[in-house]
Amino acid sequence: MKFALLALALLLFPATAFAGVKEVSEKVASLAPQAVVLVMDARNNELVAQNADEPFIPASVTKIVTAWLAMEVLGGDYRFETRFYLDDKRMLYIRGGGDPFLISEELAQIAKKLVAVIGKKPITGIVLDASYYPSDLRIPGIEETGEAYNALNSALAVNFNTVNAVRKGDTVRSAEKQTPITPLAIKEFLQRGPKGKGRISLTQDPAVSLQYAGELIAAFIERAGGSVKGGISTDAVPEDLKPVYIHRQSRPLSKILVELLKVSNNYISNQVFLEIGAHRFGGPASLEKSLKVANEMLAAHGLSADIHLEEGSGISRNNRFTARGLAKVLALFAPHANLLRGHDGGMNKTGTMDGVSTLAGYADTKSHGRVRFVISLKSNDGSMRFKLLRAIEAGL
Structure with a gap:
């Protein structure tokens, strides 16, 4: 042979x-x-x-x-979607669709379009629905560390479930001019971030990931001229609500x-x-x-x-x-x-x-x-x- x-x-x-x-x-x-x-x-x-x-x-x-x-x-032309809903009390519901590229630049686009649709009257709160992924989802090999490559996968996550910041003493600021710093980001970076500049993953607790997503989306809505007066919570979108805005990721799958x-x-x-x-x-x-x-x-x-x-x-x-x-x-x-x-x-x-x-x-x-x-x-x-x-x- x-x-x-x-x-x-x-x-x-x-x-x-x-x-x-x-x-x-x-x-x-x-x-x-x-x-x-x-x-x-x-x-x-x-x-x-x-x-x-x-x-x-x-x-x-x-x-x-x-x-x-x-x-x-x-x-190659497939695009991830994220859906936004508003009830009669101006409570904003957001249903995640697993978009891996909800980065700051994308959130700025979303906020601008969302405010144009719902107006600048204050939003009474933000409710996050991440039920598209099971709450107990765990990827084999992912460990509970601060390394960015160990970031938790989520139906609704921003900036790859990571925080990029600069720490000086007890002060933390964003390392990216396009990304507002939020209370949770400061807390997480003080607990687990390096001295100086670095990027950390959020913990493997889905609640932490969602809280950060809500805070960052709220910050971008404020930047776009809107207003968020209420808190951030998690729940399913009510069945009778229809989306007021469906965001299709600006990048096709091929990119x-x-x-x-x-x-x-x-x-x-x-x-x-x-x-x-x-x-x-x-x-x-x-x-x-x-x-x-x-x-x-x-x-x-x-x-x-x-x-x-x-x-x-x-x-x-x-x-x-x-x-x-x-x-x-x-x-x-x-x-x-x-x-x-x-x-x-x-x-x-x-x-x-x-x-x-x-x-x-x-x-x-x-x-x-x-x-x-x-x-x-x-x-x-x-x-x-x-x-x-x-x-x-x-x-x-």
Whole structure:
């Protein structure tokens, strides 16, 4: 069999190209003999295959799979929605729809449009409805820390459920001119923020996340010329109320995916992942629904044994991929390869955890055109994955 494969390779590749494949394989083996490395061309020929059957922890290259699933299920033009209601006592109800990009710039747009619709007469209070996500939602791998990558996922959250501020003594101010500082943000940053400038995630208590969302939305309504006189609470929107304003996220899904792949934001990734299941099966969103959709799609492409997901960002160490499985996902994702914007300017995505360094994506070569590659190392040496990629690009 090996002789037959070698003979086929000799027929398919010119002698110089085949020599390049051999030299690259040797170079890869000399640089990192224990690494998982797979390189495939557009005809699905395996140009380099080292330890390619060994399952590995993908870390953030998991986001490539999430992006593929999202483009297939939701589509690049999909937009998240947040709904606003006003009762006869001028109580403002807000129902979250899992929008991952309710950042300050978006909230400023929302407030301006909302005030234009409901007028400047004081709002008697804000009621937040986050029932689109279950209250006990927990993403495997997320821990109770102040690190921004551990931010709580929520149906209604602002600024990625994080606070970016500057602390000097007992004084806290916003680190962003576009973002007002709120009482809860000050309290949280004093308790858990660093001295000087930094970004922290809010606690894993959903009530804290919602309170901050309410405070920040109220602050933007005030900036837009409106007025909020009452407090902030949580409850379901009354069934008889109709929305006075439905905000559709200004960014289509395709642009959101560019950002999540570029900055490797776990919060955005799992918000998108949760929407996949809710869109297919209806709300409320749940991890179980999204995993069901993912597993059905993976099975349809013969990938059940090669791609195992626990969540959609890569923060769980129980996610497991094989190189051949991820390479097949890259083939399916190829029409959207331009969504990948690697730190080195290439079409790739890194993954990093303690003892894990991964890199996957597409590379353009002289003799073999655009190839798909997967690299995984059980190492904290993040530079080695790029050394391997450079060897692949130079030799092929």
